[in-house]
Amino acid sequence: MKATDQIAALKNRIRELEAAASDPHPQPASDAPSVKVPAAFDPYFRAAEQTVKTYFSDIRMRPSEGTIEISGERYVLVRASAFSKDFLDSIRHLYADRGQSEAFGIGRDFLFDISHAIGINDAKAFHAKMNVTDPLSRLSAGPVHFAYTGWAFVDILPDSTPTPDDRYFLHYHHPFSFEADAWVRAGVQSDAPVCIMSAGYSTGWCQESFGLPLTAVEVSCRAKGDAQCTFVMSPPHKINEHLQRLAQEKGMPATSVITPDIPTFFLRKTIEEQLEKARVMAEESSRTKSEFVANMSHELRTPLTAILGFTELLKKTRLSARQNEYLEAISTSGSNLLATINDIMDLSKLDAGKISVAAAPLNIPQMLHAIGLMLDPKVRSKDLQYTLTIDEALAQPLLGDSMRVSQILLNIISNAVKFTEKGGVTISCTAEADTSHSLRAVFRIRDTGIGISAAKQASVFERFTQADTAISRKYGGSGLGLAIARELVQIMGGSITLESKPGKGSEFIVKLPFVKAAAHEDPSQPEATAAAGGAGCRVLVVEDNVLNQKMTRLMLENNGYTAFGVNSGTKALAWLRKNTADLILMDIQIPGMDGYAATRKIRGELGLQTPIIAITAHAFSGEKEKCIAAGMNGYLSKPFRESELLTVIAGNRPAAVADLRFLREQTRHNAAFMQEMVSTFVQQAPKDLKALEKAAASGNGEQLYKIAHTMSTSAGFFGLAEHIGAELRTLQQTRKAEPAQLQKIRRVIEQAIAELAELTPSALSSAS
Numbered sequence: 196m197k198a199t200d201q202i203a204a205l206k207n208r209i210r211e212l213e214a215a216a217s218d219p220h221p222q223p224a225s226d227a228p229s230v231k232v233p234a235a236f237d238p239y240f241r242a243a244e245q246t247v248k249t250y251f252s253d254i255r256m257r258p259s260e261g262t263i264e265i266s267g268e269r270y271v272l273v274r275a276s277a278f279s280k281d282f283l284d285s286i287r288h289l290y291a292d293r294g295q296s297e298a299f300g301i302g303r304d305f306l307f308d309i310s311h312a313i314g315i316n317d318a319k320a321f322h323a324k325m326n327v328t329d330p331l332s333r334l335s336a337g338p339v340h341f342a343y344t345g346w347a348f349v350d351i352l353p354d355s356t357p358t359p360d361d362r363y364f365l366h367y368h369h370p371f372s373f374e375a376d377a378w379v380r381a382g383v384q385s386d387a388p389v390c391i392m393s394a395g396y397s398t399g400w401c402q403e404s405f406g407l408p409l410t411a412v413e414v415s416c417r418a419k420g421d422a423q424c425t426f427v428m429s430p431p432h433k434i435n436e437h438l439q440r441l442a443q444e445k446g447m448p449a450t451s452v453i454t455p456d457i458p459t460f461f462l463r464k465t466i467e468e469q470l471e472k473a474r475v476m477a478e479e480s481s482r483t484k485s486e487f488v489a490n491m492s493h494e495l496r497t498p499l500t501a502i503l504g505f506t507e508l509l510k511k512t513r514l515s516a517r518q519n520e521y522l523e524a525i526s527t528s529g530s531n532l533l534a535t536i537n538d539i540m541d542l543s544k545l546d547a548g549k550i551s552v553a554a555a556p557l558n559i560p561q562m563l564h565a566i567g568l569m570l571d572p573k574v575r576s577k578d579l580q581y582t583l584t585i586d587e588a589l590a591q592p593l594l595g596d597s598m599r600v601s602q603i604l605l606n607i608i609s610n611a612v613k614f615t616e617k618g619g620v621t622i623s624c625t626a627e628a629d630t631s632h633s634l635r636a637v638f639r640i641r642d643t644g645i646g647i648s649a650a651k652q653a654s655v656f657e658r659f660t661q662a663d664t665a666i667s668r669k670y671g672g673s674g675l676g677l678a679i680a681r682e683l684v685q686i687m688g689g690s691i692t693l694e695s696k697p698g699k700g701s702e703f704i705v706k707l708p709f710v711k712a713a714a715h716e717d718p719s720q721p722e723a724t725a726a727a728g729g730a731g732c733r734v735l736v737v738e739d740n741v742l743n744q745k746m747t748r749l750m751l752e753n754n755g756y757t758a759f760g761v762n763s764g765t766k767a768l769a770w771l772r773k774n775t776a777d778l779i780l781m782d783i784q785i786p787g788m789d790g791y792a793a794t795r796k797i798r799g800e801l802g803l804q805t806p807i808i809a810i811t812a813h814a815f816s817g818e819k820e821k822c823i824a825a826g827m828n829g830y831l832s833k834p835f836r837e838s839e840l841l842t843v844i845a846g847n848r849p850a851a852v853a854d855l856r857f858l859r860e861q862t863r864h865n866a867a868f869m870q871e872m873v874s875t876f877v878q879q880a881p882k883d884l885k886a887l888e889k890a891a892a893s894g895n896g897e898q899l900y901k902i903a904h905t906m907s908t909s910a911g912f913f914g915l916a917e918h919i920g921a922e923l924r925t926l927q928q929t930r931k932a933e934p935a936q937l938q939k940i941r942r943v944i945e946q947a948i949a950e951l952a953e954l955t956p957s958a959l960s961s962a963s
Contacts (some may be wrong), residue, residue: 228240228241228244229244229247229248229338229339229342229343229348230244230338230339230341230342230348230349230350230351231348231349231350231351232338232351233351233352233353233355236331236335236351239331239332239334239335240335240338240339242332242335243325243332243335243336243339244339246325246336247321247336247339247340247343248339248343250265250266250324250343251265251266251343253265253266253267268320270344275345275373275374275376275377276377276380276381278306278374278392279373279374279377279378279389279392280374280377280378280381280383280389281377282302282306283299283302283303283306283389285302286298286299286301286302286305287299287302299387303387303391306391306392306395307391307392307394307395308395309392309395310391310392310393310394310395310396310399311395311396311398311399311402312399313395313396313399314337314395314396314397314398314399314400314401314402314403315399315400315402315403316399317340317396317399317400318333318336318337318399318400318403318404319403321336321337321340322336322403322404330357330359330404330405330406331357333403333404333405334357334400334401334404334405337397337400337401337404338351338397341393341396341397345373346372346373346392346393346396347369347370347371347372347373347390347393347424348369348370348371349367349368349369349397350367350368350369350370351365351366351367352366352367352368354366355367357401357405359405359406359407360407361430361433363405363407363409363428363429363430363433364427364428364429364433364437365401365411365426365427365428365429366425366426366427366428366441367425367426367428368423368424368425368426369390369393369423369424369426370423370424372390372393372417372424373393374389374390374391374392374393374418375389375390375416375417375418375424376417377389378417378418379417379418384418384419384420385416385418385419386419387416387419388413388414388415388416388418388419388424389413389416389418389419390413390416390418390424390426391413393413393424393426394411394412394413394426395411397411397426397428398410398411398428401428407430408430408431409428409429409430409431410428410429410430410431410434411426411427411428412426412427412428412434412438413425413426414426414427414438414441427441498742499529499532499833499834500740500743500746500833500834500835501740501742501743501746501834502525502529502834503526503529503834503836504743504746504747504750504834504835504836504837505742505746506522506525506526506529507526507836507837508746508749508750508753508837509522510522510526511753529834554594554595554596554710555594555595555596555597556592556593556594556712557592557593557594557595557596557597557600558590558592558593558597559585559589559590559593559600559624559636560585560589560590562597562600562601562604563583563585563604563622563624564583565601566601566604566605566608567581567583569605570608570609570612573609573612573613574612574620577612577615577616579612579615579617579618579619579620580618580619580620580621581612581619581620582619582620582621582622583622583623583624584622584623584624585623585624586624586625586626588625588626588629588634589624589625589626589634589636591711591712592711592712593634593636593709593710593711593712594709594710594711594712595687595707595709595710596687599683599687600687600707602679602680602683603680603683603684603705603707604638604640604705606677606679606680607638607640607677607680607703607705608620608622608640610677611640611641611642611644611701611703612642614642614644614645614701615642615643615644615645615700616644616645617643618642618643618644618700619642619643620640620641620642620643621639621640621641621642622638622639622640622641623638623639623641624636624637624638624639625637625639627706628708631711632710632711633708633709633710633711634708634709634711635689635706635707635708635709636706636707636708636709637704637705637706638703638704638705638706638707639702639703639704640702640703640705641700641701641702642700642701642702643699643700644700644701645697645698646695646696646697646698646699646700646701647693647695647697647701648695648697652693652695655677655693656677656678656681656691656693657678680705684705684707687707687708688707688708689705689706689707689708690705690706691703691704691705691706692704732755732756732757732777732778732848732949733756733757733759733775733776733777733778733945734751734756734757734758734759734776734777734778734779734780734844735758735759735760735761735767735770735771735774735776735778735779735780736748736751736758736759736760736761736780737760737761737762737763737764737766737767737779737780737781737782737785737790737793738760738762738780738782738785738810739762739763739782739785739786740782741762743782743833744760744762745760747760747780747810747840748760750837750840750841751840753837754837754841756844759774759776762785763785763786763787763788764785764787764788764789764790764792764793764796765787765788765793767779767781767793767797768788768793768796768797768800768801771797771801771803771805772801772934775938775941775942775945776805777805777806777848777942777945777946777949778805778806778807778808778844778847778848779797779805779806779807779808780808780810781793781794781807781808781809781810781827782810782811783809783810783811783818783822784811790809790811790822790825791821791822791825794807794825794826794827795825795826797826798826801934801935801938802935802938803935803938803942805942806828806829806847806848807826807827807828807829808827808828808829808830808831808843808844808847809822809827809829809830809831810831810832810833810835811830811832811833818830818832828847829843829846829847830843831843851950852914852915852918852943852946852947852950853913853914853915853946853947853950853951854913854914854915855869855913855914856914857911857912857913857914858872858912858913872912873951876909876912876913876947876948876951877948877951877952879909880906880909880944880947880948881948883902883905883906883909883944884940884941884944884945886898886902887899887902887903887906887926887932887937887940888937888941890902891931891932891937896930896931897930899926899930899931899932900926900927900930903923903924903926903927904923904927906923906940906944907920907923907924907927910923913947913951915943915944915947918943919939919940919943919944922936922939922940923940
């Protein structure tokens with residue numbers, strides 16, 4: 196026979212076999228029941244037997260399609276050991292590092308969960324096909340289906356009481372469990388029951404049938420060498436009760452019953468849901484706490500701004516010795532309250548993970564000397580010795596967070612001064628682990644104060660804790676400083692330790708790592724300096740708190756600024772439509788239109804680029820970034836001191852617009868003639884501005900052209916063309932004026948007038 200003929204014959208034979216497999220499968224050879232039940236349940240199971248038997252008689256296999264169908268449902272054959280011994284062996288090998296017991300538990304939980312879900316879904320499908328509703332009829336198809344699919348033969352014992360309530364109890368054997376059989380055939384004995392999928396599947400089916408949360412526990416197993424694979428099924432909270440009862444009935448002592456590890460899908464799902472609920476509640480609680488802290492900080496900082504601000508202004512007036520004493524008490528109390536508020540805010544930021552560490556140039560000697568100056572009045576008042584020694588290696592430029600390092604050291608050093616009545620405080624700073632790129636600074640703060648007992652030393656780093664309640668009463672304090680210091684040190688990758696003896700003093704040792712900065716960087720330079728004066732600078736203060744607005748305006752006016760005030764964002768917009776400001780101090784929390792919305796409208800609707808400094812008591816993490824994103828230029832948190840206000844203003848004042856280089860060239864540095872030109876401009880420019888705005892309001896294009904032309908000439912003399920030259924040319928070309936154009940021209944001209952008015956004859960005489 197030729198090869199082609201052989202191939203053709205084989206193909207024909209395959210088609211014959213597939214045709215035979217596609218025919219309805221013959222009925223089982225035996226009429227023996229597929230489940231053994233007590234007599235009381237027999238009618239239900241006989242009916243189920245016929246239904247399921249008919250269902251499984253319609254079986255078709257199509258190897259060329261890779262399908263097996265029973266009554267139109269597709270099934271999949273799986274080798275029994277693959278879902279029993281082989282699977283558990285693989286899991287125990289995969290998780291060998293966990294130990295055999297834990298690895299077995301992982302595999303068991305997986306098998307139980309997947310079989311539990313399969314049992315639920317098979318039950319749903321069969322209940323619909325059988326069109327049954329009562330629980331026992333729904334349950335009855337399960338064991339029959341179990342047998343026909345090759346899982347196991349079910350022998351339900353007479354003491355079973357399957358009722359749809361807490362009394363549900365099923366006691367049964369699986370004489371031919373496929374899982375136990377896999378171990379028996381392999382000749383291997385298990386240390387634990389292995390019929391996991393059988394327990395999970397039957398639990399899922401019965402749970403769906405009765406609408407109860409159920410679990411099944413295998414109490415004996417052929418794979419362990421027992422005579423039977425025996426199971427107990429009940430609601431999870433009743434399992435132990437049934438096991439105890441069965442043990443007593445068999446004459447076994449109750450103590451010999453081992454509480455099973457019940458791998459129920461229901462219980463695990465409940466636990467997962469509870470954990471998820473707890474997580475959501477914890478996050479909500481944390482968010483609520485953060486919002487509460489932020490709101491309380493705002494409510495406390497707002498009045499504290501007025502208290503500290505007016506205290507500072509009052510210090511500049513002539514007072515009696517008694518009044519100065521009272522004023523100092525107010526100032527100290529206010530500062531202490533502010534320190535406590537800042538500590539609570541820092542704790543909230545730490546809890547929320549919102550404290551980041553900067554890497555900017557810092558100068559350790561300068562930092563420590565500044566701390567010494569801050570504490571000097573207290574050191575002198577207590578007549579203490581204050582000694583500071585610094586290793587030369589620490590004099591070089593380093594990179595770190597100067598604010599946070601200062602906060603840590605100031606807290607510890609101020610505590611040393613606070614708790615020392617006699618003797619002194621010694622601070623030594625050395626370098627270790629010094630390499631070409633980094634070093635570790637070691638700060639030792641030693642005092643001769645009250646000391647701390649060994650039993651109390653660990654607690655001083657806990658929140659809201661001091662070594663003794665008597666200390667809190669005598670010295671005050673919130674007990675937050677050292678807790679914050681320790682957490683900041685840990686964030687920076689450092690360490691903090693304490694050595695102390697009661698009555699002998701304490702020594703704190705702080706170790707912090709630093710990266711060496713480039714040699715050309717000079718961290719000693721201040722970031723900003725306060726303005727020499729505010730003459731000619733117009734500032735709009737947007738603040739709803741009357742006291743705070745008044746205080747801020749007084750601070751500004753005392754330094755030469757011209758200050759105006761409004762109490763809402765809406766009024767700020769109305770004021771700016773009619774007037775000009777060189778700088779705006781914008782409170783964030785104002786009624787109606789808040790500071791963010793007002794800023795967006797100033798930038799968008801009015802088209803103004805006037806510097807805006809945010810002033811807010813809401814000093815929470817991310818607030819500064821939020822202000823900048825809204826279009827503001829700077830940020831100042833309440834309460835602030837006069838020096839802080841002036842510093843932030845100096846950093847945000849508009850750059851000078853007047854430039855005398857062209858005038859000097861044209862006059863050949865003739866100071867007298869330049870003075871005359873400046874005086875003429877200062878006197879005439881306001882008149883030109885007024886005439887320009889009047890012509891624009893009346894729609895007199897010809898007049899608008901003439902005034903704009905005249906102003907262009909004077910603007911050129913004083914270097915203003917680069918600022919408003921384009922606007923003045925547009926007015927001349929179109930003979931029309933937009934509000935934004937007029938606003939810009941007025942702002943630049945008024946700033947130039949203010950700058951030129953401050954020029955002295957000597958300044959005019961100097962070379963540019």
